[in-house]
Amino acid sequence: MLLAMGFLAWKVYRFWTAPLTSTLGTPGPSPAPDAPVSTRFTVLIMGADDRPDQPGRSDTILLAFVDLNAGQVKLMSVPRDTYVRVPGHGGDRINAAYAYGQEDLVKRTLSPLLPVPIDYTFVVNMQGFQKVVDAVGGVEINIDENMDYDDPYDTPPLHIHLTKGLKTLDGLHALEYVRFRHDAQNDWGRMQRQQTFLKALLKAAEKPGNLLHLPTLIKLGLDNVRTNMSPSLLTRLALLAKDKLGVDGITGTTLAGDDLWTTDGYYSVLHFQEMRDTVRQLAGATPDANAATQDKQDADAYNAAVPKGYSTYAALLASQAPEPVKPPPVKGGGTGPSPAPGPGPGHTPWPLVVVDGTGGAQGKLLETLKANGFEVLLLPGAKGPKGTTIVWYNGPKEAADRLRALVPGAQFQHPAPGPGDPPLKLIMG
Numbered sequence: 108m109l110l111a112m113g114f115l116a117w118k119v120y121r122f123w124t125a126p127l128t129s130t131l132g133t134p135g136p137s138p139a140p141d142a143p144v145s146t147r148f149t150v151l152i153m154g155a156d157d158r159p160d161q162p163g164r165s166d167t168i169l170l171a172f173v174d175l176n177a178g179q180v181k182l183m184s185v186p187r188d189t190y191v192r193v194p195g196h197g198g199d200r201i202n203a204a205y206a207y208g209q210e211d212l213v214k215r216t217l218s219p220l221l222p223v224p225i226d227y228t229f230v231v232n233m234q235g236f237q238k239v240v241d242a243v244g245g246v247e248i249n250i251d252e253n254m255d256y257d258d259p260y261d262t263p264p265l266h267i268h269l270t271k272g273l274k275t276l277d278g279l280h281a282l283e284y285v286r287f288r289h290d291a292q293n294d295w296g297r298m299q300r301q302q303t304f305l306k307a308l309l310k311a312a313e314k315p316g317n318l319l320h321l322p323t324l325i326k327l328g329l330d331n332v333r334t335n336m337s338p339s340l341l342t343r344l345a346l347l348a349k350d351k352l353g354v355d356g357i358t359g360t361t362l363a364g365d366d367l368w369t370t371d372g373y374y375s376v377l378h379f380q381e382m383r384d385t386v387r388q389l390a391g392a393t394p395d396a397n398a399a400t401q402d403k404q405d406a407d408a409y410n411a412a413v414p415k416g417y418s419t420y421a422a423l424l425a426s427q428a429p430e431p432v433k434p435p436p437v438k439g440g441g442t443g444p445s446p447a448p449g450p451g452p453g454h455t456p457w458p459l460v461v462v463d464g465t466g467g468a469q470g471k472l473l474e475t476l477k478a479n480g481f482e483v484l485l486l487p488g489a490k491g492p493k494g495t496t497i498v499w500y501n502g503p504k505e506a507a508d509r510l511r512a513l514v515p516g517a518q519f520q521h522p523a524p525g526p527g528d529p530p531l532k533l534i535m536g
Contacts (some may be wrong), residue, residue, distance in 0.1 A: 146175040148226040149215055149390060150336075153205065154285075154301075155230050165213065167285070167301055181389040182305065182359040184298035190218050190366060190374040192412055204235035210333070212403070222383045222398070223390040227336050235331020237278030241367065243311040245275040248304065249454070254287045256521075288522070302359035307448070313484040360385065367465060368423040369416035370486045372462060374411050379406035423486075456482035457506040460529040472514070476533075479513060481506075484529075495535050498519060502510070502530030 108429040154167030168185040182365055187202035195217050204216045210228040216223055240246055254269040267283040269276075275283055285304050288297035343518060360380055364375035383402050387394060417423040459481040461473065476483055493519040508530060516534075 128479060145226075147391060148173050149223055150227045150229055150326060151210065151217070151225045152238065153213065153228070153230045155205065155208060155209075155232055165202050165230075168201060169301070170217075170221075170386075170389075172386075172391075174391060177391075180357045182357065183386070183389055184293075184302060184359065184361040185217070186298070186364060186375045188373055188375045189362065190221070190367070190376050192409075196416060198412060216487050220377070220379075220382070220405070222387050222394070222402075229336065230333045237282055238331060240276070240278035240281045240308070240311075243278050243308070244314065246304065246307045247273065247275050247283055248281075248284060248307055250284070254284070256287060270470070277385045297362050298358045299359075306357050308428055310400055324425060330450050339491055360389070367416045368419060369414045370423070370462070373415070374416075375414075375503050377409065378498060379409050441478065456480050457503065457509075458484070458530055459510070460484050460532045461505075462486050462532065462534045472535075475513060476510075479509060481510070494518060495533070498522065498532040498534065500528045500532070501532055506531055 144534070145411045148169040150173065152169040152171055155165050155167045166187050168187060170183045170185065172183070174180075176462075185201060187200060188203040190334065191201045191204065192196065193204045193207060193212065196203070201213070201216065204213045208215075210230050214225050214228055215280040220280075250269055250271050250273075251272050254267050256267040257284045263284075265286070267287050268285060269280060269287070274280075285297070285301050289302070322359060364380050365378070367376045380402055383405075386392075394453070413503070417426065456477075457480055459476060461483050473483055473485065495514060496519075497507065497509075497510055497514060497517045498520045500522065507519075510533065511517065514533065
């Protein structure tokens with residue numbers, strides 16, 4: 108969206124009459140109007156779900172390395188579960204940094220890890236995303252698989268039903284496309300789709316027919332973003348890019364990481380040196396004489412902070428689970444037929460993994476869960492932000508509905524299950 112807005116800003120340069128404000132809040136500090144514009148810079152781009160009743164979420168985190176002289180933009184997706192040290196909050200996932208302190212804290216969290224500075228930040232909300240896509244007449248995308256997912260408990264409810272093939276997506280369906288992660292590739296596939304979509308959006312912005320609506324398009328964009336790049340700076344950057352930057356100059360990659368399961372859940376642990384080498388390559392930066400020493404010191408500090416855990420969720424559960432209790436024998440030998448799943452006498456309890464991030468303040472709830480047909484495996488978790496989340500991977504829908512009724516107000520997620528995932532999990536913040 109940033110690139111599409113930059114292109115449109117150049118087109119509308121002569122129409123510019125007044126500065127525009129943002130409904131997302133007050134932008135951060137901007138360069139002085141007469142400050143020189145570098146032709147090489149780095150932008151932290153985030154897609155946020157800001158809501159008035161709870162902290163926003165940033166499931167989309169991108170670093171854009173822009174080189175206007177070379178006519179290139181290189182995108183790097185940052186997995187939302189990347190393990191980081193969040194200033195003032197300790198070890199956590201990178202997407203939690205936005206909930207704690209929005210883009211300023213995300214920048215302060217990422218900056219010590221990177222070998223190059225982050226020059227600008229750019230946040231777009233979901234409503235603005237849809238409006239801009241609709242304003243450019245939709246975006247053409249080749250959908251490589253059928254996408255089907257329903258989450259009736261999201262706010263608003265999320266329903267994704269996209270069929271394979273070449274489609275022109277309006278704003279609503281484009282948002283569904285970039286949010287979908289319920290297939291074998293999970294979040295990795297979603298990050299690739301987000302990069303693909305950014306290229307397609309820039310291509311749509313170049314349509315000649317959009318020239319008639321340029322002032323409206325620019326205002327729509329800037330009314331729904333929060334950035335420390337002023338409208339005049341966006342325009343000046345676009346003037347530099349107008350003859351050199353095109354869709355063919357945009358490439359993308361994703362930070363690699365190792366899977367790590369802990370009692371607090373899943374993290375992606377950075378390949379630290381590989382990350383620094385990749386960022387330098389993308390940014391066109393040359394390491395100085397002290398880079399190797401500094402990289403090793405920073406990598407050692409990062410790896411020392413990573414919590415101990417297990418390579419798979421199944422291994423974590425096996426380490427925590429009590430010894431299985433054998434059922435009593437029945438007449439004639441054997442153990443008899445397996446009872447039907449469900450609560451109540453004569454029924455097998457529903458398995459439920461509870462990650463307690465409250466410090467043990469939910470003892471009464473645990474007794475209620477057990478009394479309502481759940482077999483609880485309690486895992487201690489690090490204290491987190493306010494809020495409780497129910498994660499239903501698979502298993503009976505009746506169990507998920509019962510849990511939601513017992514824990515009103517909890518967020519509800521229904522992701523695709525991975526290897527070793529339990530049927531149902533309750534994360535208490």
